[in-house]
Amino acid sequence: MSHSKRSNIFLLDAERTTWHDETLWFVRQKRDKAVYATPEFQELRQLASDIKDHTLSRLDFYLQQFEENARRNGVQVHWAADAHEHNQIVLGLLKRHGATRVVKSKSMLTEECHLNPYLIKHGVDVVDTDLGERIIQLRDEAPSHVVLPAIHLKKEDVGDTFHLHLGTEKGNNDPQQLTETARQHLREKFLVSEVAISGVNFAVAETGSVVVCTNEGNADLGVNLAKVHIACMGMEKLIPRLSDLSVFTRILTRSATGQPITTYTSHFSKPAEGKEMHVVIVDNGRTKQLGRPDFRNSLKCIRCGACMNTCPVYRRSGGHSYDFTIPGPIGAILSPNIDMRKHASLPFASTLCGSCTDVCPVKIDIHTQLYKWRQVLGQEGEIPASKKWSMRLLSRVLSKPAVYGLGGKVARQGLRFLPHGLTHGKGYNPWAIARELPEPPKQSFREWYAQQAVK
Amino acid sequence: MKVALFIPCYVDQFYPQVGIATLQLLEKLGVRADFPKQQTCCGQPMANSGCERDAIPVYHNFVDAFDGYEYVVGPAGSCVYHVRKHFDIIEQTPAVQHVRTNTYELFDFILNVLGINEIPGSFPHKVGLHLSCHGQRGLHQANESEMTPVRDGQLRRLLSSMQGLELTELDRNDECCGFGGTFCVSEAGISARMGQDRVADHVRNGTRVLTGGDMSCLMHLEGIVRRAKLPIKVMHAAEILNGAIL
Ligand code: SF4
Numbered sequence: 208m209s210h211s212k213r214s215n216i217f218l219l220d221a222e223r224t225t226w227h228d229e230t231l232w233f234v235r236q237k238r239d240k241a242v243y244a245t246p247e248f249q250e251l252r253q254l255a256s257d258i259k260d261h262t263l264s265r266l267d268f269y270l271q272q273f274e275e276n277a278r279r280n281g282v283q284v285h286w287a288a289d290a291h292e293h294n295q296i297v298l299g300l301l302k303r304h305g306a307t308r309v310v311k312s313k314s315m316l317t318e319e320c321h322l323n324p325y326l327i328k329h330g331v332d333v334v335d336t337d338l339g340e341r342i343i344q345l346r347d348e349a350p351s352h353v354v355l356p357a358i359h360l361k362k363e364d365v366g367d368t369f370h371l372h373l374g375t376e377k378g379n380n381d382p383q384q385l386t387e388t389a390r391q392h393l394r395e396k397f398l399v400s401e402v403a404i405s406g407v408n409f410a411v412a413e414t415g416s417v418v419v420c421t422n423e424g425n426a427d428l429g430v431n432l433a434k435v436h437i438a439c440m441g442m443e444k445l446i447p448r449l450s451d452l453s454v455f456t457r458i459l460t461r462s463a464t465g466q467p468i469t470t471y472t473s474h475f476s477k478p479a480e481g482k483e484m485h486v487v488i489v490d491n492g493r494t495k496q497l498g499r500p501d502f503r504n505s506l507k508c509i510r511c512g513a514c515m516n517t518c519p520v521y522r523r524s525g526g527h528s529y530d531f532t533i534p535g536p537i538g539a540i541l542s543p544n545i546d547m548r549k550h551a552s553l554p555f556a557s558t559l560c561g562s563c564t565d566v567c568p569v570k571i572d573i574h575t576q577l578y579k580w581r582q583v584l585g586q587e588g589e590i591p592a593s594k595k596w597s598m599r600l601l602s603r604v605l606s607k608p609a610v611y612g613l614g615g616k617v618a619r620q621g622l623r624f625l626p627h628g629l630t631h632g633k634g635y636n637p638w639a640i641a642r643e644l645p646e647p648p649k650q651s652f653r654e655w656y657a658q659q660a661v662k
Numbered sequence: 663m664k665v666a667l668f669i670p671c672y673v674d675q676f677y678p679q680v681g682i683a684t685l686q687l688l689e690k691l692g693v694r695a696d697f698p699k700q701q702t703c704c705g706q707p708m709a710n711s712g713c714e715r716d717a718i719p720v721y722h723n724f725v726d727a728f729d730g731y732e733y734v735v736g737p738a739g740s741c742v743y744h745v746r747k748h749f750d751i752i753e754q755t756p757a758v759q760h761v762r763t764n765t766y767e768l769f770d771f772i773l774n775v776l777g778i779n780e781i782p783g784s785f786p787h788k789v790g791l792h793l794s795c796h797g798q799r800g801l802h803q804a805n806e807s808e809m810t811p812v813r814d815g816q817l818r819r820l821l822s823s824m825q826g827l828e829l830t831e832l833d834r835n836d837e838c839c840g841f842g843g844t845f846c847v848s849e850a851g852i853s854a855r856m857g858q859d860r861v862a863d864h865v866r867n868g869t870r871v872l873t874g875g876d877m878s879c880l881m882h883l884e885g886i887v888r889r890a891k892l893p894i895k896v897m898h899a900a901e902i903l904n905g906a907i908l
Pocket of ligand 1: 462507508509510511512513514515537563566567568569570571573
């Protein structure tokens with residue numbers, strides 16, 4: 208199903224669309240305030256972008272450096288070429304420890320690899336411990352945003368979910384009480400889990416350590432209680448030095464939620480006495496993207512979600528309309544790299560307004576890449592045939608001034624004399640579903656101009 | 663100064679009064695502009711749809727039409743942005759480079775080439791300014807809310823110089839209207855919803871005349887205003903600055 212079809216379903220509930228739009232716009236405004244209050248923000252953006260550019264240009268070097276240093280710290284490093292291999296490695300580690308209960312903190316990578324269903328299929332009880340993630344896990348849904356995974360849900364939806372799964376009172380939608388229920392429920396899970404899986408926000412090559420940013424502290428709780436910590440990271444998460452980190456921690460949450468910094472910024476460098484720490488480094492299409500010069504920039508993404516909050520299309524279509532782990536403008540660049548045919552409509556799900564590019568803290572030229580994907584898709588034959596042929600025809604008309612002048616006249620006359628019902632029919636004129644067509648004038652500008660010249 | 667008027671295809675066909683106002687406004691400011699009739703379109707509709715290659719003959723036609731002029735001026739930020747940014751796929755002959763760097767959006771031309779900051783005249787109405795994304799973020803004609811809270815821009819300055827004109831302060835200063843070229847058809851649902859939200863912001867804050875520098879956004883917004891039968895008049899800013907009387 209194309210993005211536009213899916214978003215039409217979301218749009219049916221006009222009130223929810225309004226609410227979704229306003230909630231995310233509110234987050235965007237919080238981001239603005241935090242950014243305006245940081246005079247050096249634009250320099251930080253440039254610095255972050257440069258560091259990422261540099262790292263990507265020497266990714267092989269930094270990956271090796273990271274691996275060496277991590278091993279020296281006693282961390283076991285694993286490499287996965289794709290999602291399946293990643294899942295196998297994680298399951299293998301669980302099996303080795305005979306673990307059947309796992310707590311997981313928020314990680315878009317494990318979502319991308321569909322780790323949860325894989326583990327569940329193999330008899331593992333895997334529990335997401337980020338509140339938003341837990342809510343959608345109970346509902347068996349995918350996250351609809353990278354920072355606010357359950358932003359498509361209202362508190363009433365959460366109340367219903369908790370009533371169904373956690374036994375809260377029906378109709379109890381009080382966020383504070385619901386959160387407390389979740390906290391108690393998760394505490395039980397934390398206490399009995401043998402293994403904790405976490406994502407990685409940044410991996411520091413120089414120290415071989417990984418950094419995880421959360422607001423709920425759930426990653427720390429999980430890792431400190433469990434015997435084994437498995438950190439799963441995409442291979443683009445690297446930064447060269449520890450001193451680079453501050454640049455990123457300063458821009459990450461300001462861009463994401465408007466906070467100056469995340470509540471917990473945890474550094475994991477080595478396993479505690481008697482425990483194990485593993486890092487799984489995953490490719491899953493990233494080297495392919497690195498090899499596409501027009502799109503490699505997209506690997507700079509630090510998953511702050513700012514481009515989603517600012518995107519006027521995302522705000523009105525919801526994250527699920529993208530049908531990809533990473534939704535929104537950046538998702539529309541990453542997804543065709545993975546499956547061009549399936550995600551062919553996503554680069555077109557944008558007005559190319561450029562707000563995403565201006566908001567992105569690592570200066571990814573998002574709207575330019577969307578434009579470029581459109582051209583790739585056009586050349587690969589992944590756009591509808593009707594569009595392709597009408598654009599060819601249009602090009603014929605527009606490259607011949609005489610044909611254009613005449614064609615324009617005929618079209619205008621047609622619009623003038625055809626009945627409203629015909630020009631505004633729903634079946635064949637999507638423009639007219641919600642809009643009137645312009646009223647065609649008697650004369651075009653060029654006709655007027657030609658008359659002036661005669662006078 | 664040899665200046666050519668660039669009147670985009672849809673302005674030519676549907677909004678000749680905008681072309682006329684552009685021509686007359688330039689004349690009032692002391693510039694005589696020709697209209698080379700070989701021109702058709704900048705090729706954006708094709709390129710925007712992923713058929714950039716089909717647009718190449720149209721690009722060449724554009725360059726041929728305008729090569730002989732010192733400046734090319736058009737009342738449409740989006741098309742100008744397209745010429746500047748996306749004509750990079752054809753060979754960069756001196757003619758192509760000349761046309762790309764010297765094609766100007768009307769108000770950019772007035773402020774930065776002519777050096778004019780004020781337009782004499784009066785327009786005693788509450789005017790809502792719709793910033794076009796390609797003009798604002800593409801051609802940097804106005805401040806972006808992503809960068810700074812200060813609202814400033816070329817058109818804002820020119821309009822505020824008119825007597826009696828009061829600008830609407832919007833809740834969302836520079837959000838996209840949802841036109842997006844072929845987006846308005848391929849994603850008609852979202853496009854319409856965005857336009858409706860945009861218009862609602864203007865209605866809420868008292869706009870009586872909705873204006874901007876890009877007729878494409880305005881065509882979309884006008885379609886919504888007329889469908890909802892709202893008491894708002896939609897006009898290109900060239901019409902206002904040229905001394906239109908309501
Ligand atoms: S593309 Fe930029 S704005 Fe979007 S999530 Fe990534 S870092 Fe944030």
